[in-house]
Amino acid sequence: MISSISSDGTLLVFSLVLPVIGMLLAMLTGGRHARTVVLLMLVANVAVASGIITGIWESGQAITYHLGGWSPPLGIELRADGLSAAMMAVTALVSLAAGLYAPAGFRFPPSKGSPALESRMSFVFWFLLSATVAAMNLVFLAQDLFSLYVALELVAFAGVPMVALSGSANTLRAALRYLIFALIGSIFYLLGAVLLYGFYGTLDISLLAGLVEPGPSLWLILAFMTVGLAAKTALFPLHIWLPPAHAGAPPAASALLSALVVKASFFLVVRLWFDVVPGLPSPSASQVLGAMGAGAIMFGGVLALLQARLKLLIAYSTIAQLGYLFLAFPLAFGMGAGFETGPALTGGMFQAMAHAFAKASMFMAAGLIAEAIGHDRIADLGGLGRVLPVTCLAFGIAALSLIGVPPTGGFVAKWILLEVAATSGQWWWAVFLIVGGFLAGGYMFRVIVPALARDVVPPTLIAPVSKFREAVVLVLALLALALGLFSDAPAELLTLGRPPSADVIQP
Amino acid sequence: MNIPTIFGICASMLIGLGLYGIIIQDQVLRKLLSFNLVGTGVFLLFGVIGRRGAEGGLGGDPVVFGLVITGIVVAFSATALAVALLIRLHEETGDDTLLDEAPGEEEK
Amino acid sequence: MTGDLIFCAGLVLLILGLAAFVVAARQPFPAVVGFVVFGLLVSIAWMCLAAPDVALTEAAIGGGVTGALLLVASAKLGDPSKRGQKMKLARGFHVLVILLCIAVSAGLIAVVLSLPERAPTLALVALDPLESTGVKNPVTAVLLAYRALDTLLETVVVLLAMVGVWSLAKDSDWAKKPAFGYSPERGGPLGLLASLLIPVGVMFCVYMVWTGSDHPGGKFQGAAILAAMGILGLVAGITSVPAVTNARLRWVLILGPTVFLVAGLMGFASAGYFLAWPPEFSKAVIVLIEVALTPSLALMLGLLVAGPPRHSSQL
Numbered sequence: 065m066i067s068s069i070s071s072d073g074t075l076l077v078f079s080l081v082l083p084v085i086g087m088l089l090a091m092l093t094g095g096r097h098a099r100t101v102v103l104l105m106l107v108a109n110v111a112v113a114s115g116i117i118t119g120i121w122e123s124g125q126a127i128t129y130h131l132g133g134w135s136p137p138l139g140i141e142l143r144a145d146g147l148s149a150a151m152m153a154v155t156a157l158v159s160l161a162a163g164l165y166a167p168a169g170f171r172f173p174p175s176k177g178s179p180a181l182e183s184r185m186s187f188v189f190w191f192l193l194s195a196t197v198a199a200m201n202l203v204f205l206a207q208d209l210f211s212l213y214v215a216l217e218l219v220a221f222a223g224v225p226m227v228a229l230s231g232s233a234n235t236l237r238a239a240l241r242y243l244i245f246a247l248i249g250s251i252f253y254l255l256g257a258v259l260l261y262g263f264y265g266t267l268d269i270s271l272l273a274g275l276v277e278p279g280p281s282l283w284l285i286l287a288f289m290t291v292g293l294a295a296k297t298a299l300f301p302l303h304i305w306l307p308p309a310h311a312g313a314p315p316a317a318s319a320l321l322s323a324l325v326v327k328a329s330f331f332l333v334v335r336l337w338f339d340v341v342p343g344l345p346s347p348s349a350s351q352v353l354g355a356m357g358a359g360a361i362m363f364g365g366v367l368a369l370l371q372a373r374l375k376l377l378i379a380y381s382t383i384a385q386l387g388y389l390f391l392a393f394p395l396a397f398g399m400g401a402g403f404e405t406g407p408a409l410t411g412g413m414f415q416a417m418a419h420a421f422a423k424a425s426m427f428m429a430a431g432l433i434a435e436a437i438g439h440d441r442i443a444d445l446g447g448l449g450r451v452l453p454v455t456c457l458a459f460g461i462a463a464l465s466l467i468g469v470p471p472t473g474g475f476v477a478k479w480i481l482l483e484v485a486a487t488s489g490q491w492w493w494a495v496f497l498i499v500g501g502f503l504a505g506g507y508m509f510r511v512i513v514p515a516l517a518r519d520v521v522p523p524t525l526i527a528p529v530s531k532f533r534e535a536v537v538l539v540l541a542l543l544a545l546a547l548g549l550f551s552d553a554p555a556e557l558l559t560l561g562r563p564p565s566a567d568v569i570q571p
Numbered sequence: 572m573n574i575p576t577i578f579g580i581c582a583s584m585l586i587g588l589g590l591y592g593i594i595i596q597d598q599v600l601r602k603l604l605s606f607n608l609v610g611t612g613v614f615l616l617f618g619v620i621g622r623r624g625a626e627g628g629l630g631g632d633p634v635v636f637g638l639v640i641t642g643i644v645v646a647f648s649a650t651a652l653a654v655a656l657l658i659r660l661h662e663e664t665g666d667d668t669l670l671d672e673a674p675g676e677e678e679k
Numbered sequence: 680m681t682g683d684l685i686f687c688a689g690l691v692l693l694i695l696g697l698a699a700f701v702v703a704a705r706q707p708f709p710a711v712v713g714f715v716v717f718g719l720l721v722s723i724a725w726m727c728l729a730a731p732d733v734a735l736t737e738a739a740i741g742g743g744v745t746g747a748l749l750l751v752a753s754a755k756l757g758d759p760s761k762r763g764q765k766m767k768l769a770r771g772f773h774v775l776v777i778l779l780c781i782a783v784s785a786g787l788i789a790v791v792l793s794l795p796e797r798a799p800t801l802a803l804v805a806l807d808p809l810e811s812t813g814v815k816n817p818v819t820a821v822l823l824a825y826r827a828l829d830t831l832l833e834t835v836v837v838l839l840a841m842v843g844v845w846s847l848a849k850d851s852d853w854a855k856k857p858a859f860g861y862s863p864e865r866g867g868p869l870g871l872l873a874s875l876l877i878p879v880g881v882m883f884c885v886y887m888v889w890t891g892s893d894h895p896g897g898k899f900q901g902a903a904i905l906a907a908m909g910i911l912g913l914v915a916g917i918t919s920v921p922a923v924t925n926a927r928l929r930w931v932l933i934l935g936p937t938v939f940l941v942a943g944l945m946g947f948a949s950a951g952y953f954l955a956w957p958p959e960f961s962k963a964v965i966v967l968i969e970v971a972l973t974p975s976l977a978l979m980l981g982l983l984v985a986g987p988p989r990h991s992s993q994l
Contacts, residue, residue: 074947074953077953081940081943081944081953084831084835084936084940085940087835087838087839088933088936088937088940091838091842091929091932091933092929092930092933094924094926094929129953130952131827131828131952131953131954132824132825132827132828132946132950132952132953132954132955132956133950133951133952133955134824134825134826137801137804138634138801138804138805138808138825138826139825139826140826140828140829182853182854182924183850183853184845184846184848184850184853185850188842188845188846191839191842192839192842192843192846195835195839195842198835202832210638210641210829211828211829211832213642213645214641214645214829214832214833214836215832217645217648217649217836218832218835218836218839220649221648221649221652221836221839221840221843222839222843224652224656224843225652225842225843225846225847228656228659228846228847229846231659231847231849231850232663233660233663233664236656236659236660236663236847237660237664237669239656240599240653240656240657240660240669241669243649243652243653243656244593244599244602244606244653244669247606247649247653248593248606248609251606251609251610251613251646254613254642255586255613255616258613258616258617258620259616259620259790261617261620261635261799262616262620262623262794262798262799263794263795263799264799265624265798265799265800265801266799266801280789281789281790281793284786284787284789284790285790572684573684574683574684574687574727574728575728576791576792577684577687577688577691578687578691578724578727578728579788579791579792579794580691580788580791581691581694581695581724582787582791583784583785583787583788583791584695584698584784584788585694585695585698586783586784586787587780587781587783587784587785587787588695588698588699588702588780588784589698589702590779590780590783591702591776591777591780592701592702594776594780595773595776596702598707598759600707600711600749600752600753600756601702601707601710603749604701604702604710604711604714604749605701605702607714607741607745608698608701608702608717611717611718611721611741614733615721615724615728616787616791618724618725618728618730618733619728619791620794620798621728621730621800622728622729622730623794623798623800624798624799624800624801624802625729625800625802626800626802626803627802627803627806629802629806629817630728630729630730631728631729631730631802632800632801632802632805633801633802633805633817633818633820633821634801634802634805634821634825634826635801636730636732636733636818636821637732637818637821637822637826637829638821638826638829639730639733639736640732640733640736640818640822640897640899641822641829641830641833643733643736643737643740643741644736644740644833644836644837644899645833645836645837646741647740647741647744647745647748647980647983648836648837648839648840648841648983649840650745650748650749651748651840651841651844651983651984652840652843652844652983654748654749654752655843655844655847655983655986655987656847657752657756658752658755658756658986659847659987661755661756667756667759
């Protein structure tokens with residue numbers, strides 16, 4: 065039963081245990097200390113994530129750990145490959161940034177002279193932030209389809225209350241709609257997992273990879289799980305819950321929701337298609353997934369162009385940017401040319417990482433703008449660059465990454481995908497990649513060009529903007545830029561420790 | 572036709588029926604009831620798979636039964652969170668559906 | 680065997696009939712009542728599938744506490760709002776939905792019928808090391824040894840959902856108590872019933888948790904019964920919940936998860952792995968965790984039903 069593990073496998077345990085300890089301590093110490101406790105935990109989490117990356121980088125292999133010493137199929141395995149480590153690092157950085165950015169209202173005491181009681185926000189936000197980190201780390205590490213179901217529910221239960229933090233009728237409705245989509249999504253994911261157990265007697269991803277046999281039952285199972293996960297990722301046409309939910313949340317929460325939470329279910333689609341059934345689905349099935357992605361790029365892009373409010377524009381842009389992630393599937397599964405994970409998957413994951421940094425920065429920038437000038441009407445943002453230069457700079461860099469302008473991370477992602485589209489002879493995806501870039505350029509310049517205009521009277525500031533919070537937003541944008549400038553190391557990390565089955569090229 | 576198969580068919584039909592209810596019902600409470608029908612169907616299907624795996628003098632596969640117990644508790648938590656949201660929404664707006672915003676209710 | 684088969688076929692028909700009623704009923708209240716009965720029938724189905732542990736959980740949580748939650752909810756919501764009834768579905772869409780759902784069910788039935796003749800199972804794999812866990816009930820071994828992580832995370836899920844419910848409070852109500860939507864009647868017939876039932880329920884809970892490691896039963900079932908007693912007491916007005924900011928309440932909530940986590944971390948030292956129990960103390964550790972989890976879980980389940988803290992004048 066007891067199997068060999070690498071010594072740094074304990075780091076995997078700590079990446080789950082730390083945020084749970086953060087939740088329990090926040091519960092115990094209450095709003096007075098929740099912020100301190102959770103911020104300390106988030107810093108430690110960055111250290112743990114870098115330790116895991118170092119471990120994988122030095123050995124060139126995945127790190128595994130068998131909980132309780134029980135190996136699969138009876139026990140649960142944690143496994144960090146390059147994909148997990150990269151996403152864990154993104155999660156650690158974005159969550160820390162969200163914690164540092166959180167406004168004074170989320171602190172204790174919320175304002176001078178307020179009674180020395182715990183306030184709702186000073187407890188709830190930090191508890192949910194900690195839970196988000198625990199849930200995301202579990203998504204990236206668990207190798208067991210049922211533990212991953214629990215992880216998906218954790219993600220949803222942390223995300224839904226964040227949507228409704230302001231308590232207005234519209235956000236309550238958005239949160240409830242999001243929850244219902246999330247619940248249906250995870251129950252259909254679970255249905256597929258249950259049936260896989262019925263056929264193969266295990267829920268462990270690597271064991272399943274060696275057992276699954278193509279056939280109508282497997283396609284139906286895959287369809288249930290993929291549709292369920294797509295609903296949670298807001299993949300077109302199952303996207304309707306996303307814009308009101310992401311736009312209605314407080315900016316620190318919107319950043320977490322758009323940058324991280326939707327990536328959890330996307331990550332599981334990757335695990336499912338690339339690791340559980342590597343190379344088995346037919347190219348035409350992957351074309352369907354790609355078509356939904358392309359639909360998202362078009363639909364999200366056009367609707368973002370039409371929005372009057374900045375936060376809604378950013379939320380619709382999330383739908384479009386998530387679409388790119390799903391182009392990785394048809395590109396990897398080829399068009400009769402066979403299954404090749406390498407560059408297509410790297411491109412998709414690069415997009416996930418770059419979008420996380422850029423979108424977190426953008427939502428937080430929009431939050432600062434709304435606080436500073438009292439609204440987020442796009443039509444009235446002219447001349448903003450002169451009053452909020454740092455925020456506008458961060459917004460601009462993030463926008464360049466979303467559009468895909470070199471040398472940003474978003475450019476590298478789209479460039480890799482474009483190259484694979486060309487070499488695998490799937491020129492139609494290249495069309496969507498390029499048109500999507502123009503759409504993104506269109507909706508982003510709608511904001512940026514007037515903001516930089518010199519001949520208009522800038523909006524009046526109704527509240528001062530914290531330099532520290534502006535710096536946090538800028539650092540996130542610079543991370544999206546750095547991902548493009550130093551793209552070699554992350555690109556190589558993504559290929560480390562991948563299960564051997566994923567490299568098999570089917571004839 | 573044996574006992575697990577009968578319950579397997581029952582579970583499959585519960586899932587279809589519940590899905591129908593989730594899509595077709597307007598009231599959120601009814602959607603939640605339907606969601607619970609789907610959940611029960613999925614768990615029951617898992618139970619059928621566990622029962623088929625009876626061996627070594629056990630009535631079924633204990634791993635499956637353990638997971639179902641976990642699943643039932645998680646599904647309850649989900650329902651409770653949804654109900655709390657629904658009741659707050661109802662207090663704010665008097666509405667118990669998720670249809671688009673009533674006129675005059677736009678965010679200020 | 681045929682007798683069993685006929686019984687089960689009848690049970691299935693009843694279950695499906697009730698499910699159809701839950702979906703089709705005109706008013707929400709009868710649908711909720713139908714769902715509670717449905718839950719009880721499903722727990723009988725779990726007995727037919729030789730899963731008494733699941734049957735107890737389904738009866739206590741799937742039927743019992745969920746039933747209480749939904750009954751309270753339908754009472755608070757009152758009559759359905761007019762808007763919903765006015766919405767007319769396009770006929771084409773309706774037909775499409777029906778076809779989709781039939782296709783889902785038919786596809787699933789086909790998959791069920793094509794499950795392998797010799798079912799893959801972990802029953803023997805789970806029995807093999809059972810002795811080293813010290814417990815006799817293999818389901819308990821799954822929940823608290825082989826897959827203890829799932830159980831630990833599940834308590835985190837319940838805690839998180841509960842904070843999610845709290846988070847819906849208005850800012851001004853945060854330091855208030857969670858409360859049901861109607862005023863309790865102290866000393867009425869319900870109060871009498873509650874004062875008789877609650878001690879019995881608490882005894883039963885203790886029995887369930889104690890017996891769980893060797894026979895069907897365990898912390899979730901015990902906690903659900905305890906929670907149900909608490910809810911009954913609340914409704915009857917003989918118990919009350921403290922405010923969510925209350926320090927003792929917070930201690931009880933984190934007691935179970937903390938004991939679980941600390942025991943898991945001690946596993947590093949005592950057995951070489953996180954969430955591993957040294958064989959000679961295994962049963963003691965498992966019973967300790969179950970005993971610590973029961974009050975925490977019972978409180979979480981009860982508070983999930985009670986809803987967010989609110990000002991009492993809002994009742």
